[in-house]
Amino acid sequence: xxxxxxxxxxxxxxxxxxxxxxxxxxxxxxxxxxxxxxxxxxxxxxxxxxxxxxxxxxxxxxxxxxxxxxxxxxxxxxxxxxxxxxxxxxxxxxxxxxxxxxxxxxxxxxxxxxxxxxxxxxxxxxxxxxxxxxxxxxxxxxxxxxxxxxxxxxxxxxxxxxxxxxxxxxxxxxxxxxxxxxxxxxxxxxxxxxxxxxxxxxxxxxxxxxxxxxxxxxxxxxxxxxxxxxxxxxxxxxxxxxxxxxxxxxxxxxxxxxxxxxxxxxxxxxxxxxxxxxxxxxxxxxxxxxxxxxxxxxxxxxxxxxxxxxxxxxxxxxxxxxxxxxxxxxxxxxxxxxxxxxxxxxxxxxxxxxxxxxxxxxxxxxxxxxxxxxxx
Numbered sequence: 001x002x003x004x005x006x007x008x009x010x011x012x013x014x015x016x017x018x019x020x021x022x023x024x025x026x027x028x029x030x031x032x033x034x035x036x037x038x039x040x041x042x043x044x045x046x047x048x049x050x051x052x053x054x055x056x057x058x059x060x061x062x063x064x065x066x067x068x069x070x071x072x073x074x075x076x077x078x079x080x081x082x083x084x085x086x087x088x089x090x091x092x093x094x095x096x097x098x099x100x101x102x103x104x105x106x107x108x109x110x111x112x113x114x115x116x117x118x119x120x121x122x123x124x125x126x127x128x129x130x131x132x133x134x135x136x137x138x139x140x141x142x143x144x145x146x147x148x149x150x151x152x153x154x155x156x157x158x159x160x161x162x163x164x165x166x167x168x169x170x171x172x173x174x175x176x177x178x179x180x181x182x183x184x185x186x187x188x189x190x191x192x193x194x195x196x197x198x199x200x201x202x203x204x205x206x207x208x209x210x211x212x213x214x215x216x217x218x219x220x221x222x223x224x225x226x227x228x229x230x231x232x233x234x235x236x237x238x239x240x241x242x243x244x245x246x247x248x249x250x251x252x253x254x255x256x257x258x259x260x261x262x263x264x265x266x267x268x269x270x271x272x273x274x275x276x277x278x279x280x281x282x283x284x285x286x287x288x289x290x291x292x293x294x295x296x297x298x299x300x301x302x303x304x305x306x307x308x309x310x311x312x313x314x315x316x317x318x319x320x321x322x323x324x325x326x327x328x329x330x331x332x333x334x335x336x337x338x339x340x341x342x343x344x345x346x347x348x349x350x351x352x353x354x355x356x357x358x359x360x361x362x363x364x365x366x367x368x369x370x371x372x373x374x375x376x
Contacts, residue, residue, distance in 0.1 A: 041176070042183060045184075046183030050191070051229070052226075052229050053087065053184065053188065056083050057080065060079040061075050061079040064079055084185065199215075202215065228347040235306070236263045237263065239302070239306055240262055240263025243280075243302060246302060252295055253284065253291070254284065258279070258284075261279050261280065262276035262277060262280065263276075265279075268339065268343055269342075269346045271334075272342075277299040280299070281296050321353055325349050326349070329345040330342050330345055330346065
C-alpha cells in the first residue's frame with residue numbers, strides 16, 4: 001500500500017522534470033520543429049495542391065469519359081495534362097502580364113510621386129475649403145506621406161537589383177515547386193489506390209469505435225477545404241475581372257494593379273475586398289480626388305453586387321456558414337495569425353460548424369426516437 005504513493009510521486013516528478021526540460025529548451029525545440037516542417041513541406045504542399053486541383057480534375061475526367069468516350073486510364077492521363085497545363089498557363093500569365101504591369105505601375109507611381117503629392121495636396125485643400133473647415137494645418141500629414149513614399153522609393157531601389165540576382169533562390173524554389181507538382185500529380189492519378197491503402201491502415205491500427213468518427217471528420221475536413229478554395233477562387237476571379245472591366249470603362253489609372261490587388265485580397269472573406277478597394281482609392285487619390293471618388297462609388301456598387309449575388313451564389317452555398325460565424329472567425333483568426341489566420345479561419349470555422357451541426361442533429365434524432373419508444 002505504501003509503494004503506490006511513492007510510485008505516483010515518482011511519475012509526477014518525472015513529468016515535472018520533463019516539462020522543465022521542454023520549457024528551458026523551448027527555443028531549440030521550436031527551431032527543430034520548424035526545420036522538420038520544412039523537410040515535409042513538399043509532401044504537405046503536394047497534398048494541398050492535389051486538394052485544390054481535385055475539383056477541376058474530376059470535372060475534366062468525367063467530361064473525357066462521358067462526352068469524349070475515352071478509356072478510364074487514358075482519360076486520367078489527359079485530365080492531368082489538361083488541368084496542370086491550365087494551371088501553368090494561369091501562373092505564366094500572371095508572371096508574364098500581371099507581374100510586369102504591377103512592377104511598372106509601382107515604378108511609375110514612385111517616379112511621379114512629387115506630382116501626385118502636389119495634386120493630392122491641392123485636392124485635399126479644396127475638399128477642406130468646401131467642408132467649411134478653417135485654419136487646418138495639413139503639412140504634418142503631407143510630410144508623413146512624403147517620408148513614407150521616400151522610404152518606399154529606397155526600398156524599391158534596393159529590392160529590384162536584388163530580385164535580378166536571386167538566381168540561387170529562384171532555382172531552389174523552382175525545384176521545390178517541381179517536386180510538389182509531380183507529387184500532387186501522382187496523388188491525383190492514384191487517389192483511389194491511396195484511399196484504399198489509408199482505409200486498410202486505419203482499420204488495422206485504429207480501434208473500431210474510433211474508425212467511423214475519425215473517417216467522417218477527415219472526409220468532412222477535405223470537403224470543407226475543397227469547397228472553400230473553389231468558392232473563394234471563383235469569387236476572386238469574378239471580382240477582379242469585374243473591377244478591371246469597370247475601371248477600364250471609366251478610364252481610371254492602375255486598372256490592372258488595383259484589380260489584381262482586389263482579386264487577391266478577396267481571398268480574405270468579408271474584409272479582403274475592402275482592403276483592396278482602400279488601396280485602390282488611395283492610389284487614385286494621389287492622381288485626382290475626383291477619380292478616387294469615382295472609384296469609390298463604383299467599388300461600393302461592385303461590393304453590393306458581390307455581397308448580394310456573387311458571394312451567396314458562389315461561396316455561401318459551398319461553405320454553408322452563416323455570416324455571423326464568418327465575421328467572428330475572420331476577427332479571431334486575424335487576431336491570432338494575421339492575414340494567414342483570416343484566410344484559414346473560415347474553413348476551420350466551417351469544419352467546426354459542420355461537425356457541431358451534425359452532432360446536434362444526431363442527438364436530436366436519438367432523443368426523438370427515445371421519446372417515441374417511451375410513448376409506446
